[in-house]
Amino acid sequence: GLLQELQEKSLFEKWILACQDAHRPTFESQLHPYVSQALIGHFNADVGHVSADEIRTHAQQILDRWQDERRQDMMSQTLSQARSNARGVTGLRRVLRSLEWGEVQTLLVGENLQGHAVECTRCGHIDAHLVSFCPICGHATQEIVDVGEAILPWVVRRDIETFYVKDDPEFDKVGNIAALLRFRSEKVQPISMSAADDLEKAGAEYPGRLRRYARR
Template identity: 70%
Template sequence: MSITREQIRELAEFHSAKSCAVSFYFQPSTPRNKAHKEDTILIKDLAREAMHSMESQGLESKGTESKGKKDSARADIDRIVRLSGELRSNGTHAKAVFACAAQNIWHEYDLPASLPVTQLVVDRYFHLKPIAHLLGAFPRLGVVLVDRHRARIFDLRLGELTEREGLFQTLSRKGRSDGYAGYDGGRAQRRVDDEARQHFKAVAGILKESLEKGVFEKWILGCQDIHRSQLEPQLHAYVSQALLGRFQADLGRITDDQIRTHAEQIVEQWQSDRRRDLATQAVSRARSNARGVTGLRRVLRSLELGEVQTLLIGENFQAHAVECSGCGHLDAHLVSFCPACGRATQEVVDVGEAILPWVIRRDIEMFYVKDDPEFDKVGNIAALLRFRSDNVQPITTTVADQLGRAGAAYPGRLRKFASR
């Protein structure tokens, strides 16, 4: 089963101080036939390390609660090790498991095999960075294949290609020739041309409708050049704007794997262009004090204020922070007590991971930025803002409105900023 946006959101909701959240990501190594055994050994090693680091933390916190946590995590880790034997039959997919035995949670998902590493993490929340990468503002994407008589439309979601059968049948009926018996050569040719024109017009109509209904937001075209020149003039302006790219395809021969590979290359290129563009925008807007911020402290504050529209995090961003055990406030200063509610804070080893649940819950668009020295210089984390509360006057009423919004989800954070 592959994972949906809704399921990722549910995982992001999980947060528990009382039990352990075990996250496991498996990336099949290549060549697979030889590496299977190595994968199993690797998973056993990861399991041992995870148990070991839990034991060493356990030295500080003894007691029944701590024991319950450890038993729960151990049960999950054992089950993951048992699962490692089956992972090979999973074929070309990667796998994610999210588990918390104490709360009867066990979710397994197939993922596209593009994870950076196999990993196993035990924490207070599920680690979602590898799937946040996949989400990375992945638009609802249609892949459309056409030739003179046919059209096939696919959905591409998180590496899964699914054909929309219904649309194909409608089109193929419309495009079907009734036969040319009785026509002379010239009339037959005109009729064929006319049918092709009607066919491409129908395809253009279905694309327009699909975009209007939100069946997909962006699309990719696969066809031969000759058909492209017949289809594209018929496209509505905003259908053309939503086109991410094209590839050469012979509709009769191409396999699903080839379609997916072509489409994924186009999406990757589009995403990387967009990432670079957004990172540049965030940095320059932050400089001019407009709707952009850079640096961990300022980004955390904007997240808590509900200002963030797009979050950009360096691929290798690593920073410590503390998290309030009471209100959930995250602070880049490693303070022992929460500045918002005064309760004790807990260390967060990877703040880039700790903010993901918020980001996912609130549908904030997010990108990981790679190899961008300018971005690196400003702290490797930045955001584009919907609004900037400190620019708005009068500040009392406006901020209260915004806090009302932010406060619904984060009551503790509300207090912090209301008291300023």
């Protein structure tokens, strides 16, 4: 159907259904499973007479409720996974590492995040330890005052689902930052110095990191 075609073209990720309640079961029964999974809520409306303002009001209420439930669910999953040392990490140092390694699926950032870090002026490595020189490539670092802002390019570039958490004592205890992971990286295998040089010349994203694990 049309909705499935639009979804396949990535024209929407989630959607809300507005129709008369009497017609909703018939309509929903005809939806493709993927389209049905993307449905986050519905409200009763006569589409021939409902105003644009009414649609926006109902839709915003549904969206706000869905986001609150999603945020709470993601936080619960993340903290549970972190406690069992599975697909979850908490604290600035661990989250930065997972972001750098491309492991993060969902990022949770607390309103009270107060972390400080440094960023390498050459390779872009961000480190929670306030070192003067990058531990990856050896170049000078510069201090970052707002870590939340500094990691935004990674979040946008990698399309990471992100939620901001307000007034949550449990989240405060874990450092006001956490991440649910797609996977945990396996132990890095050593590579030769020549291979590290070749990767650096080819434009590897963090060539210094590869050199760090090279055999000497």
